[in-house]
Amino acid sequence: MKPGLAYYISAHGYGHGVRSSDILRAFIRGYPGIPVVIVSDLPGPFLRNRLAGAPADIRPGSFDVGMVQLDSVRVDVPATLDRVRALCGRREELVGREARFLREREVGLVVADIPAMPLEAARRAGIPAVAVGNFGWNWIYEEFIPRDPRWAEAAAAFREGYARADVLLRLPFHEPMAAFRRIEDIPLVAAPGRARREELAALTGARPDRTWVLLSFTTLEWDGAALDRVERLGAYEFFTVRPLEWSRRNVHAVDRERMPFSDVLASADLVVSKPGFGLVSECVVNRKPLVYVDRADFREHPILEAGVKRFLKHRLLPADRLYAGDLEEALDAIVREPEPADELPGGGAEIAARRLAERLDPKNGL
Numbered sequence: 001m002k003p004g005l006a007y008y009i010s011a012h013g014y015g016h017g018v019r020s021s022d023i024l025r026a027f028i029r030g031y032p033g034i035p036v037v038i039v040s041d042l043p044g045p046f047l048r049n050r051l052a053g054a055p056a057d058i059r060p061g062s063f064d065v066g067m068v069q070l071d072s073v074r075v076d077v078p079a080t081l082d083r084v085r086a087l088c089g090r091r092e093e094l095v096g097r098e099a100r101f102l103r104e105r106e107v108g109l110v111v112a113d114i115p116a117m118p119l120e121a122a123r124r125a126g127i128p129a130v131a132v133g134n135f136g137w138n139w140i141y142e143e144f145i146p147r148d149p150r151w152a153e154a155a156a157a158f159r160e161g162y163a164r165a166d167v168l169l170r171l172p173f174h175e176p177m178a179a180f181r182r183i184e185d186i187p188l189v190a191a192p193g194r195a196r197r198e199e200l201a202a203l204t205g206a207r208p209d210r211t212w213v214l215l216s217f218t219t220l221e222w223d224g225a226a227l228d229r230v231e232r233l234g235a236y237e238f239f240t241v242r243p244l245e246w247s248r249r250n251v252h253a254v255d256r257e258r259m260p261f262s263d264v265l266a267s268a269d270l271v272v273s274k275p276g277f278g279l280v281s282e283c284v285v286n287r288k289p290l291v292y293v294d295r296a297d298f299r300e301h302p303i304l305e306a307g308v309k310r311f312l313k314h315r316l317l318p319a320d321r322l323y324a325g326d327l328e329e330a331l332d333a334i335v336r337e338p339e340p341a342d343e344l345p346g347g348g349a350e351i352a353a354r355r356l357a358e359r360l361d362p363k364n365g366l
Contacts, residue, residue: 003108004035012066015278021050116161193266226325
């Protein structure tokens, strides 16, 4: 049996899973027969949906905390510190366990997006390791050290783990990522969806002659008054992807098992969301305008916001208006916003897949 690939994916939001699945699809398509195991606490149905039939084992496992979310926009910094400290307290146990797993599975390459402990486990097991990402958790956590010096230990643990990677495949919208010893920049990792407007209208009862808006949030706390305001926007049809769901005449929940998220996005006229890497990337490749919401206490936000302003038709929606369901002004105004100034090249998934194959076996690069 050929040495396998173990791909570790952070469960902080779906963006890590979206881009990792794109890379894995390209890898499995280009290099069939190499065993692939995904280690992540992301939901199995989500990963299988994004892999679109590409064969891979999925094993639960969590080696980072990310940021504890109050909802899709707001984070709980104190709760995050508690969970990160608890995780780091198990660092030796978790690294040792994963090193044993890698040896038992005869894994030939570890990839991490972007927990650090699997990179340490790879080094302990004597196999190469590649990181993929646009930021490191050490960089995110360093921002909080002035608030509480205990963050310094957490940031140092991730920084030390990242130093074990042989190379980082650095994505667009990135921080410097100075913890990594070697860096290779790759283009955007994102695949365009397929517009299926007629099918989606038949599935949901939405009127095709209205403006379609995708509300891209995992959770969003709208009370009855906020939902009433949204329901009064008669020129718009709104879509969510389950588990986010409300029973309103112009708000339609879609099951990603019936239609992939990327196809829902491609079928919409515009998107309302916070600017996360996966969402911004998919808006770029599908050329969808984005009404975006400020994201406090997440250091990545200004970098992603700069990307939104450069590569997308956009409009800022203050968070208080989002939570009030006061969307009308932003939705009406975005059509008058200028087209993006620049284009961002894609193809990063295929390049990343080739780099992983070369690390696994140099003959794959021939």
